């Protein structure tokens with residue numbers, strides 16, 4: 001049944017040089033760092049975005065939409081770093097989003113220009129609802145803006161994508177006119193967004209087929225789909241678009257994105273792969289990197305993956321009923337349509353213990369794709385030894401959590417110096433903490449709270465003098481078993497700006513304290529940035 005290439009997890013190993021040339025190749029455009037990052041409560045810093053982008057490159061996505069550079073200096077910096085630094089194992093296309101304004105396009109170009117393969121993605125709405133109420137403009141003006149924006153972007157580079165936003169609720173004839181203009185000006189990809197997740201698969205397919213009929217030039221560019229999941233149809237709609245002829249799918253890891261999210265990358269990729277015999281289309285994705293990418297994105301965004309989520313949920317390959325277990329033990333294909341190892345689950349044999357040396361740690365990290373050298377290796381090794389003393393064995397999942405945790409120590413702002421908590425069932429717990437501030441000074445604070453973690457968080461507020469409000473608190477374990485590393489994700493709001501922080505430790509109070517201080521640092525940084533940023537409504 002399966003014709004999978006078990007070596008690298010990719011069906012055809014097609015390189016991204018083939019993007020747009022091969023009629024059987026679907027370009028995977030990942031928007032985790034742009035549309036995904038717009039999910040409420042997510043706030044990634046540059047180091048975290050870079051880490052995700054590097055993993056997306058390992059996963060083999062063709063295009064990384066790295067951000068919306070005009071929106072803030074932080075976004076610009078992150079897109080620029082990704083454009084400059086993400087080159088292995090092959091340089092992906094790095095896209096920056098821009099409205100049709102000259103300043104947006106200039107900012108997008110400034111941020112992506114150093115990429116080996118830069119792209120500008122510009123958009124304007126074609127639905128009357130948006131034109132009248134949001135843009136407060138006219139169809140004529142929209143046509144003029146689309147023309148000017150693509151022409152302006154083309155002065156900088158060849159690879160220009162154009163999106164008529166909210167297209168699925170727009171007049172198809174007007175959208176066709178705007179698409180024609182964008183193609184006349186040289187757009188190389190035309191993306192048709194279902195911005196509010198309203199369309200149905202048969203409607204979307206028909207809409208795209210009508211566009212093909214009305215705009216013959218569409219056959220000469222890459223048609224792309226971008227579907228939101230408000231009615232749970234994002235993947236089905238994206239697939240309908242592919243059936244209509246689209247050869248780029250915009251999607252996000254774990255399906256994150258505005259509101260209900262975007263089409264989930266792992267689902268569309270595994271659909272094309274699992275049903276290849278019937279569909280006949282390929283992607284360049286190394287599917288064995290899917291599980292790890294999903295974990296990294298979940299950990300850094302603080303967005304957990306629901307257990308029953310297709311492909312990457314904890315139960316996606318679990319069988320509870322006796323009949324199913326019996327069937328799978330006799331022959332896996334009785335109840336499994338995919339092999340868990342194909343998506344990178346249960347493949348890694350890395351196991352380190354307290355006697356493992358620096359060399360073994362470096363080799364293990366290298367095998368997992370992390371090049372950790374010099375001071376970073378010393379710090380990682382020190383952390384590894386501390387944990388290995390408490391926890392007998394460390395697996396690849398633990399190391400992954402450790403590396404991402406270390407990454408977050410680079411967040412500038414506040415850092416945890418020490419904490420003490422007294423917890424008892426007889427009196428309210430009391431916490432005392434020391435927090436180093438951005439000025440290098442350590443301030444102390446104490447508090448008596450409802451529980452030990454509550455007391456620590458309130459003591460941190462007292463030490464910093466900040467009135468941070470806790471918005472979200474999640475606790476989990478990195479692996480199974482009693483000695484598993486605890487993992488805490490926290491979202492706080494300071495002066496109207498939210499920040500998220502995560503941390504791992506064998507001690508959950510320590511993990512919570514560190515995560516809280518990190519979330520606080522990000523929120524403070526964002527509050528400061530918000531003061532200086534241009535107000536841009538995000539799509």
Ligand code: KIV
Pocket residue numbers: 035123163165166191193194195196226228539
């Ligand atoms: O949903 C949407 O329309 C978008 C566009 C910017 C492509 O995100």
Ligand code: ZN
Pocket residue numbers: 035193195226228258539
């Ligand atoms: Zn979107």
